[in-house]
Amino acid sequence: MTSTQIHVAVIGAGPAGLMAAEVLAAGGAAVTVYDAMPSAGRKFLMAGRGGLNLTHSEPLPQFLARYREAAPKLQAAIDAFPPDALRQWCEALGEPTFVGTSGRVFPKAFKASPLLRAWLRRLDAAGVRFAFRHRWSGWDDEGRLLFLTPNGPFAIGADATVFALGGASWPRLGSDGGWTKVVAGKGVAISTLRPANCGFDVAWSEVFRTRFEGQPLKGIALVFGGHTVRGEAIVTRTGIEGGAIYALSAELREAIAAKGEATLRIALRPDLDQADLVRRLPAPRGKQSFSNFLRKSAQLSPAAVGLVQEVTMAAGLSPSSLAPTQLAELINAVAIKLTGAAPIARAISSAGGISFDELDAGFMLRKLPGVFAAGEMLDWEAPTGGYLLQASFATGAAAGKGVLKWLAG
Structure with a gap:
């Protein structure tokens, strides 16, 4: 120099x-x-x-x-x-x-x-x-x-x-x-x-958390505040994260900051409309479990089936008791309550x-x-x-x- x-x-x-x-x-x-x-x-x-x-x-x-x-x-x-x-x-x-x-x-x-x-x-x-x-x-x-x-x-x-x-x-x-x-x-x-670009906290049941931690929810659509994002998410021990979640993280974070929580809706089969799903669901279950019935008829992954069961049971309902129309509505509008954003040290960016x-x-x-x-x-x-x-x-x-x-x- x-x-x-x-x-x-x-x-x-x-x-x-x-x-x-x-x-x-x-x-x-x-x-x-x-x-x-x-x-x-x-x-x-x-x-x-x-x-x-x-x-x-x-x-x-x-x-x-x-x-x-x-x-x-x-x-x-x-x-x-x-x-x-x-x-x-x-x-x-x-x-x-x-x-x-x-x-x-x-x-x-x-x-x-x-x-x-x-x-x-x-x-x-x-x-x-x-x-x-x-x-x-x-x-x-x-x-x-x-x-x-x-x-x-x-x-x-x-x-x-x-x-x-x-x-x-x-x-x-x-x-x-x-x-x-x-x-x-x-x-x-x-x-x-x-x-x-962070994950969010969800109060999963111990059964759901233990069985599905680390498993993906693929081909889903997330809906919040007028925004819809297609992609995938991953169930974590403390909540949910992944590309589709990150795309909505700003809106979700600000909603939680303002109200203490945010309700995110997940469409598990976004490519199927209500009528298509209803037609798939009345098939006789026979001796198969409700999980197998839902996995085969709606072509849901085990984690997606578990999410349906998690939400219905949290509401005090039996998933198997839902009518085909109710079940179809639920599959494409699973509501989960987010209670907090992941700490900034675990976020992808700030x-x-x-x-x-x-x-x-x-x-x-x-x-x-x-x-x-x-x-x-x-x-x-x-x-x-x-x-x-x-x-x-x-x-x-x-x-x-x-x-x-x-x-x-």
């Missing part, structure tokens, strides 16, 4: 921070990435364990709508670095992508580690430096960044700073939300961090963070000139399906460009 070269500190070595570092280095800045963990991209690697879902292939207007009320705030960043650009970026790193049957986009390697290794090599070649085990703790009286390190407190000056410290999900991987108090102490408005009103068009904090923010630190949320990573990459790139523009005056 020359004495006249601009130095930018990027705090957080996840996708948003690394993308900001790449843009900054390409713009001629000397960049150091600081992170509290011993290595980069830990949450990124965890996200890729089941296949790294980078983004989604749906049309951009539909894509942007997934960000709900935050869509107008994110649009410029995603327009500038859209899903196609992310795919080209991966290709340039030697990791081509493909579109799955659901429209989701994955690297052909189907995991995060080869992509991260290639990315870190490119950042190293661009001169980006890394300082791990450096936990940011605030600023000193001279405005320098303060870090806690294994060798004691450490302070550095920077011409600009990009914060990419994440939300508060999966805190063991580094993003624990500890930054909120420090930033709020500077007068920056921050919406409380809350679990997103909602809340720095209000977009605190940022200018370049993602700089208006009250802290020279300080920029990106990624999950910002107040947005999105369902799984590639939307989380896409917005993290895009806002990281936008913050990097914002720094360069600000420094250029």
Whole structure:
């Protein structure tokens, strides 16, 4: 680094921070990435364990709508670095992508580690430096960044700073939300961090919990507050989770916060209408159990049959005593009461963070000139399906460009 070269500190070595570092280095800045963990991209690697879902292939207007009320705030960043650009970026790193049957986009390697290794090599070649085990703790009286390190407190000056410290999900991987108090102490408005893409609590009976914990409910439709989502869910010991649940997590979470509970309706055979189900159900049972009868006639999985029995018995009814019309109605409108959201530490992502009103068009904090923010630190949320990573990459790139523009005056 020359004495006249601009130095930018990027705090957080996840996708948003690394993308900001790449843009900054390409713009001629000397960049150091600081992170509290011993290595980069830990949450990124965890996200890729089941296949790294980078983004989604749906049309951009539909894509942007997934960000709900935050869509107008994110649009410029995603327009500038859209899903196609992310795919080209991966290709340039030697990791081509493909579109799955659901429209989701994955690297052909189907995991995060080869992509991260290639990315870190490119950042190293661009001169980006890394300082791990450096936990940011605030600023000193001279405005320098303060870090806690294994060798004691450490302070550095920077011409600009990009914060990419994440939300508060999966805190063991580094993003624990500890930054909120420090930033709020500077007068920056921050919406409380809350679990997103999370499971929910249900007071299952011991019989149902013991028998069906871990079993999926496939091909279902979930209905809540005017929203319908198709997909699948998984019965857990304490409740229910899974892709279809995550898609409704914002609505469910807010309803529980307001009323203490939420009633979710599950259609177990959404492709069959009432008349079709009624025709299937009057068949003579003979000597077969009610469970077998329901499994064969309505083609329900054991977990789905168990759910029907769980709900009817909780209401003091015998499932076998229901008329075909009543049973058909129940199968496609099983009501379960959700009493709480899973803790944020067990959520896939988090909602809340720095209000977009605190940022200018370049993602700089208006009250802290020279300080920029990106990624999950910002107040947005999105369902799984590639939307989380896409917005993290895009806002990281936008913050990097914002720094360069600000420094250029």
